[in-house]
Amino acid sequence: MLLVPLRRVSSGEQVSGSGLARQSDAMAAYAEARGWDLHPETYSDEGVSGFSGANLDGDLGRFLADLKRGHFGTQPVALGVEDIDRLSRQFTLAFLPVLIDQLINAGVTISVVSKGRDFSRESIKANGFELQELLLYLQQAHEFSEKLSSRITDHRGRIRASIRDGKPANPGTAPSWISLVNGQWALNGYAGVIREVIAMSQAGDGAPIIAKTMNARGVINPGTAKKRRTNPDAEPQPWAANHVLQVLKQPAIHGARLVAKPGHNSRLRNWKEECARLKRQGKAESELPPRPQREFESEQPNYYPALLSEPEHRLLLQQISDRANPGHSRGGACRWIGQELTTCSECGSALKHFHSRGRKGEIYNYLRCAGKERGICSAPLQRFDPLQAHVLTRLSVGVLQELLGLDATGAQQRELAAAIDAMESRRGDLDRVSLRHAAGERALEEADDPSELKVLVKRQSALEMQLEAAKQQLADAEIQVELLSRRPPAAEAAAEIQEHVSKLFKTFDKGEDTFEQRKSINQQFKRIGLKIQVDTAGGRVGMAIGDGELDWQPLAPAARRYALNSGMVDPIAAKDTATGLQVAVAGGLESGAPGPAADGSKPGVVTVITSEDATEEAEVLELLREQGLEPVEQGS
Template sequence: MKTNTFSTDAIYSEIVGIPYYRWSTAIQGKGDSLRRQSFKAEEWSKRTGIPLADEALIDDGVSAFRGKNLKDGALGAFLTAAQEGKFVIGSFLLIESIDRLSRQGAFKTAAIVQDIWSAGISIVTLADDKTYHPDCNDMDALWIVLVAMRAKEESVTKEFRTRDSYAKRYEHAKKTGVLPVQSMFGWLTKDPQTGKAIFDGERKPAIVERICDMSLAGLGLPKIAKTLNAAGEQPFAIEKRSKGTAAYWTVANVAHILKNPALYGDYHRKDGTVMVGIFPPVITKDDFNRIQAGMAQRQRTGRGNKGQAYSNLFGGIGKCHYCGEPMTIRNPKRGRATQFYCKGKLVGKCHARPWNYEVFETAFLSFVNEIDLQAIMHGGGGSRTDEITQALQSLEGERLNTQKAQDAFIEMIKKNPVLAPSFATAMVDNQTKLDAISEQLKVLESERNKFRAEKSASTEANLVEFPKVGAGPGEVTVEQLYHLRAKTAEHIRTIVEQVRLKREPASKFGARFTVEFKGGGLRTVHVDYTSPRKPFAITNDDESGNPDTIPEDAETALELMKHVIADSAEEIHWFIENGELDSANEMMENFRSFADTIRQRVE
């Protein structure tokens, strides 16, 4: 909808004619509506000698059936200006016919007309060259009422016929597989012989497949759009776009493609009905669901600028131990390491010390063995953890889509309770489906946790590293490194709920982070800041029975225990002061277990 609202700045000192042009659809706007209506206004001005206002009122693609032109459009802005006295009494509002003002029936149309008259403005209908003055006779007023009644009846009839036509077309499509041409999407066209949907050449579906692959690899919408623009790829149907529309890929049109069930062959109508397998699929339904889950996850935790090589793998899940605010990358000064800062610290609301980002990332990837960096580097296929992750993503995406459909039904029923019986069966089916998905998610999460426990039993550091950027053997381009790191970040977000970081430079044991896994379980890594691949200690709180890792040297173990005693006492005191007794008891129990392990080593 394009609406040119009327300017209320101008104040007229003479009687003028104010043209009001309105049409309901963009297609009408491209046709003869404006020329026809403006020509009649100019003819009226020449005939009467009354000048036209400097600016016409235009409601382009705005329906009067629901009163949108009065509520949000130029007509409403004009009425406000008229009531403020910005037009000389005796001026004229020029309309093609009464139905240009409203198609809401006699009472509402009469109210609009009365408001215009109350401002001292007469109404001219150009189609029949009739003028309705504020002091017009009863017959003229009655004629306005009759025209308004007819206009509403026409709109109701048109709406019914349109809906009926669509219903018949889609009922026919269900039987034949032939959809109306307006139901084709950018990468599809109609087979001239069968009328069914086929791919529109090879380039367009290849672009769509590339968009899907990039999303599955963890790239966000801005990065996908930027990649396509850099490659010189034009968006679809650019020749049909209206003037002023972007002639390049945007976040909006990438999102439109990725959210479209036509990707796996289905057509979803606005009324909730689904036509299965009517389009040639680009990807599987499982991959479509994974894309939805990935986009939703990035929307919650991974937003923001990722830098040239996806600098921060922990966007949205890295949190400050003290205040709980997200951790963020801060561009370093020349010659200094990249810092990982608490956002609360940056605005003076937290005392947390920053981390060297490279130290943290190295320690995390070394001792959170559930992140299978080796598999990610080689395509991520084949490993059971990757299979479980993909299945969880697919189910989560299916849950999101089903919940979205359920929410849509609820909103429609709120607006029109009469629809409830017709949606009842579909809503019961949706709820049954949501319950089944919930059970499947529990089973897969249980299997993932079991597999994670087996992986975490290894205390060996993961020595795999990201490749360097360059042209030598084993080196990659900046773009390739970005993709690898994006995929790793995506994998981390499917396994890890959050990571809480704490650093106290006064002690060599002062750097630690705690990983909270999805589905339960914690792991704390006490990092040796000078050698992040050799932590002082690793403790697991996931009921897996996996042994904790503590220093081999008895003296170092005792030093670490003293530090943990002081650190734990401070936090337990805080919990008690703030009434969080359960958290205090849990921390005391964890400390006892850790202390017992160190005592056994020392003895």
């Protein structure tokens, strides 16, 4: 007889324990006691459930396949298991076809080592009660798992109720950037990494680029960061694109937690049993029912500390979807910087790209109201080159700084200084706890009184927990300082703002703007919540950021084009007249870039007048004086 060992443990934790080795030793001793040969290969289902039947897709399934193809030769085969529950914990009737057809009737002896029993076709034929005994063992194993499953379900129900009450639960399942500190969820040092990932995605970087950037900088992936909360020596693993997407799609980004509906494991077990039944009837894989998906209840809002608001996160996910499915616009291209942000003032519908060709093949780009296509709006087409010039020249320098990712306010330095202070504070906390811990160790060595020793042991145990927490908090603070230190200096960014603005304007004025530039600016518009509404019939444009009130100004295509060509940011007045155009700017013009005078003195007010219409000119001058500015006239 050839004894083939089959080992199984249900969880990953048991894999690292002694269970597998114990089962191997028991079966080796059993084969020796019986005088049987021991098969050199062990079939081992590690971390595989016998209750769900998953082992039939594991090494038990491999054993059955090897048996069917004659892998074990002509020698009689005994399948050795430590106990019957190592073979299966499934509902008895669900496992019965495997037991009878694929094992017993196929000539396999079932050897239950712990009971010293061997069940074979011959022994059952000689004593029918053996089959009943075998089925009884299987039923007992299933009932034990049912009770255990019921307890786990009750426990999960209590966890679900705690989550719905907003109470911290299951800290081990918290995202890598969130830790449980003093009974409260808190962002840890790894949150800085996730903020960078979010910022890169908002700026238009795809998941592969973000992963490559993180790997180049030697940043550990979220899985490793999570493991290191309990195992500081966990091996670092590289980022992959799917890690980036998994992080960005988590509801925890906006502070919510998903709550799974109960009953998934039960549905999964029933599905596997049904599939096995259908396969025995000869059904093809394509005819089997689909695998049940895990279902979730509504999100529990405001559960974790958020990195983005829910609207910001929803917008980010839409941007990711748009990048993955570029067909949402013609050719996937960002046709203009206000794409998906612009609506019609007449009906509120979105303005979408539309183009036509002239007689010589030239292309004319327009924006057309989606309501017009549905027959609910009469707004005319809007050329978007003038609208693009209007939007760009209405942005203040401060907004452009934000769009370009520049920080001239010193906020980065302040954030870094605060992080360094926090790190030093954490280091001080660790030093204090270390001293108390060392004093406790000395007190334990010197204690003789048993009652005193008991108190000291309890106190030292609490200090050890505080010491570990202090080490983790210091490590988190050090990571945050390192991340902030890698940012480009804000002073350099501030010094380059004028050059960036000037280049930006010149690029768009010459029509040399690229898809990537338009896309990047469009995504930043979305991030700051820019809204654009166009009154095509009235020739005016309303703009607002966030929930602010729309500020309406004339479209003034000629004047705005002039402002774009001259590098004028946010001119005080820009309007087309019957005989020309008028543009007024608060700020000197130097090399085509707006801004303060080189010597730092208060800039003058420049009025560019290309009209002979005295009435129109007077309106512009009056507008300037209303703002307390003294105009300097400059004819064209």
